[in-house]
Amino acid sequence: MTGRVVEIRMPKFPECWDTCGNCRTEDVFVQSVLVRSGESIGFDEPLIVLETGKTAMDIPSPHKGTIVEVKIDEGDLIDEGDLIALVEIG
Template sequence: MGKILEVRMPKYPECWDSCGNCRTGEVFVQSVLVCAGETVKFDDTLIVLETGKVALDIPCPHSGTVVEMKVDEGEPIDQGELIALVEVD
């Protein structure tokens, strides 16, 4: 059995607070692209965010097997929130 790592929402770009062109209102999960049991590679997209003006892919920082997704479509999400648990070798 491998090590289970947390995948968390990365920090929002600083420009979202300064100019606000890419982000209007709440940021939420538009799509969840993987589910528990699926194998993912480094940089595979786990979820897609909706920021009000743009959609943003959130990639997996590890290769491994998804143990559990911790977010659902339509939910608001903030930086630092837990997205998934991934088992790596």
């Protein structure tokens, strides 16, 4: 590896989920994993799709680089701060 490996973690849920809550009435889980180890990703490219029971939401990459390891699977429950993947940047 020539670059630096960084963690991509689940970001803070949207504020509207706390104030309204209509779309987050159940557990949040990973509906789809859109990346695989060894794959190049761009900044803001979707990594996973979350499902809340009433809505689906893409989680984008905060970095451009190469996926080193995906740490979650489809169907996993996920919460703020959970590790999604390791990515090599630079």
